[in-house]
Amino acid sequence: MYQLQVEEMSCGHCVASVTKAVKAVDAQASVEVDLASRQVKVQSGAALDAVKAAIAGAGFPVSAAQ
Numbered sequence: 001m002y003q004l005q006v007e008e009m010s011c012g013h014c015v016a017s018v019t020k021a022v023k024a025v026d027a028q029a030s031v032e033v034d035l036a037s038r039q040v041k042v043q044s045g046a047a048l049d050a051v052k053a054a055i056a057g058a059g060f061p062v063s064a065a066q
């Protein structure tokens with residue numbers, strides 16, 4: 001499981017955009033977003049770099065990932 005710190009998420013629409021971006025990389029991924037702490041948990045077989053790139057590509061900077 002990956003834990004990412006994702007900036008500039010402010011509402012449910014942002015959550016949906018981030019979720020959609022990750023699922024475009026891995027349709028089977030499970031994505032859990034905590035809007036208050038801006039933490040995104042991703043369960044996926046895709047590489048962390050691919051997940052990070054997808055979220056960043058959707059317009060949300062990833063400030064930390066592990």
Ligand SMILES: [Cu+2]
Binds near residue numbers: 011013014
């Ligand atoms: Cu939003």
